[in-house]
Amino acid sequence: MMITSKELAQAVSKRRTFAIISHPDAGKTTITEQLLLFGGVVREAGTVKGRGSSNFAKSDWMEIEQKRGISVTSSVMQFDYDGKRINILDTPGHEDFSEDTYRTLMAVDSAVMVIDGAKGIEPQTRKLFQICKMRGIPIFTFINKFDRDAREPLDLMNEIEETLGIETYPMDWPIGMGRQFLGVYDRFNKRVALTHPADPDQPYLPLGDDGMVAGDNPIAGEGEWQDTLDGIELIEMAGTEFDEAKIAAGDQTPVFFGSALTNFGVKTFLETYLKFAPAPSPHKQDDGTAVEPLAPEFSGFVFKIQANMNPKHRDRIAFVRICSGEFIRGMDVTLERTGKPLRLSNVTEFMANTRENVETAVAGDIIGLYDTGNFQIGDSIYTGKQAVKFEKLPQFTPELFVRVSAKNVMKQKSFHKGITQLVQEGAVQLYQSYTTNDYILGAVGQLQFEVFKFRMQNEYNSEVIMEPLGSKTARWIDLEQLDPKMASSRNMLVKDRNGDPLFLFENQFAENWFKQKYPDVKLTAKL
Numbered sequence: 001m002m003i004t005s006k007e008l009a010q011a012v013s014k015r016r017t018f019a020i021i022s023h024p025d026a027g028k029t030t031i032t033e034q035l036l037l038f039g040g041v042v043r044e045a046g047t048v049k050g051r052g053s054s055n056f057a058k059s060d061w062m063e064i065e066q067k068r069g070i071s072v073t074s075s076v077m078q079f080d081y082d083g084k085r086i087n088i089l090d091t092p093g094h095e096d097f098s099e100d101t102y103r104t105l106m107a108v109d110s111a112v113m114v115i116d117g118a119k120g121i122e123p124q125t126r127k128l129f130q131i132c133k134m135r136g137i138p139i140f141t142f143i144n145k146f147d148r149d150a151r152e153p154l155d156l157m158n159e160i161e162e163t164l165g166i167e168t169y170p171m172d173w174p175i176g177m178g179r180q181f182l183g184v185y186d187r188f189n190k191r192v193a194l195t196h197p198a199d200p201d202q203p204y205l206p207l208g209d210d211g212m213v214a215g216d217n218p219i220a221g222e223g224e225w226q227d228t229l230d231g232i233e234l235i236e237m238a239g240t241e242f243d244e245a246k247i248a249a250g251d252q253t254p255v256f257f258g259s260a261l262t263n264f265g266v267k268t269f270l271e272t273y274l275k276f277a278p279a280p281s282p283h284k285q286d287d288g289t290a291v292e293p294l295a296p297e298f299s300g301f302v303f304k305i306q307a308n309m310n311p312k313h314r315d316r317i318a319f320v321r322i323c324s325g326e327f328i329r330g331m332d333v334t335l336e337r338t339g340k341p342l343r344l345s346n347v348t349e350f351m352a353n354t355r356e357n358v359e360t361a362v363a364g365d366i367i368g369l370y371d372t373g374n375f376q377i378g379d380s381i382y383t384g385k386q387a388v389k390f391e392k393l394p395q396f397t398p399e400l401f402v403r404v405s406a407k408n409v410m411k412q413k414s415f416h417k418g419i420t421q422l423v424q425e426g427a428v429q430l431y432q433s434y435t436t437n438d439y440i441l442g443a444v445g446q447l448q449f450e451v452f453k454f455r456m457q458n459e460y461n462s463e464v465i466m467e468p469l470g471s472k473t474a475r476w477i478d479l480e481q482l483d484p485k486m487a488s489s490r491n492m493l494v495k496d497r498n499g500d501p502l503f504l505f506e507n508q509f510a511e512n513w514f515k516q517k518y519p520d521v522k523l524t525a526k527l
């Protein structure tokens with residue numbers, strides 16, 4: 001069924017597609033659970049990761065899966081709230097950290113940054129933030145765990161501004177913390193929200209024009225309340241204006257405080273977020289032009305390929321962000337890289353809490369295509385005569401390296417085949433030693449190596465030996481300036497897939513030493 005252009009416009013305008021970025025343990029899972037709870041997708045919190053024995057969410061999903069004949073994964077979660085269709089894309093921050101995580105951020109229209117109130121900005125948050133910043137997408141901040149002792153809110157604001165270089169606009173301000181976390185002063189909604197209201201149905205105290213509680217204020221006598229008023233005065237004096245244009249450009253982040261574990265502040269966050277989060281925006285093509293989400297022809301790009309989602313079938317799923325038009329099951333598209341036609345019949349969509357719309361996916365949504373080896377990361381697909389080629393997805397400079405070889409020297413053929421295909425897919429990056437031609441793999445996270453090893457064994461019947469080389473800094477060097485004698489055990493000389501030479505420096509010290517020794521040699525980092 002084709003939808004009209006008016007229906008398409010309506011459907012697209014409802015889409016909100018985002019990722020949560022955070023350092024492990026900041027509370028991403030807990031917040032996601034709360035959001036799914038509000039969206040009616042799960043009935044009980046504490047179930048997304050399958051914790052505990054009463055595993056409601058899991059069985060719900062399996063039921064949905066059977067009924068609809070679709071497969072559900074936690075990589076993308078879709079639900080409806082407040083008239084919006086929300087797609088949350090998972091960005092594993094944990095041991096699963098990999099390039100997929102970065103590339104997923106290419107497929108969202110905004111990001112939610114979750115920060116642990118006691119820890120502030122942590123390394124993974126910073127890395128992920130930088131990708132969002134580079135894309136200029138809006139970033140909304142939730143500072144979590146205020147039910148525990150946290151850092152002073154002003155201190156946290158300063159840290160965000162200084163270490164990330166983004167202006168903050170506190171949408172609310174905490175009243176106390178830890179056991180004395182009494183609530184938040186909600187500047188934006190002009191109310192005080194209490195963590196422990198006398199009447200649970202009345203959690204809010206409206207604020208008057210003077211910024212004071214209009215009626216009775218049960219916490220007026222508390223020292224925390226006075227501190228909050230002082231804090232509010234300070235931030236008002238600082239004079240940052242709430243600026244929608246800056247937010248849209250990723251130059252200002254609205255900041256919220258709360259406690260996901262006690263479900264305080266998450267709903268206000270979601271509702272306010274949905275007011276300002278952008279609907280699907282145009283996507284850039286390779287030639288600099290953009291594809292509008294309301295363009296009538298379908299287009300999208302593969303941002304992630306996940307293998308072995310179901311261990312029983314050796315399946316791979318290519319995740320596609322739809323950038324324009326409508327997806328219809330069974331439609332024929334062109335794969336830009338090869339120019340060949342493909343039929344999209346074996347497709348997975350992601351759970352929604354309403355049944356009616358399952359068949360419709362439009363710009364902003366994510367679909368999963370069962371892949372038998374057709375797709376590579378970064379591939380564009382489209383309908384219509386006009387070819388669509390989206391901007392290249394960034395490759396990230398690997399930080400971890402291993403030397404890899406086939407365990408059984410008699411099986412070189414499957415070893416080479418496996419390496420070639422997995423590298424094409426973008427699973428890991430391949431280098432070769434400049435002199436010995438040994439294979440060296442680079443990745444941004446350890447998991448990529450483990451997946452590589454597993455897949456080599458399972459899909460190519462090739463057992464590999466990996467010798468860890470540890471973390472290195474990759475720096476490219478001009479061929480003209482290269483003298484192989486410059487290499488040492490502390491700066492290995494290798495070549496990349498294109499044959500371009502680079503050094504893998506053991507650490508900053510080794511790099512500085514090199515720069516002093518060869519001041520005229522230009523070293524470049526590639527992002």
Ligand code: GDP
Pocket residue numbers: 022023024025026027028029030031144145146147148258259260261262
């Ligand atoms: P993730 O690694 O970012 O997904 O973090 P999780 O959501 O799994 O949370 C990590 C730990 O912090 C878990 O033990 C949570 O129960 C706990 N946690 C999450 N949010 C809060 C919060 O608001 N307050 C407190 N005290 N603990 C929290």
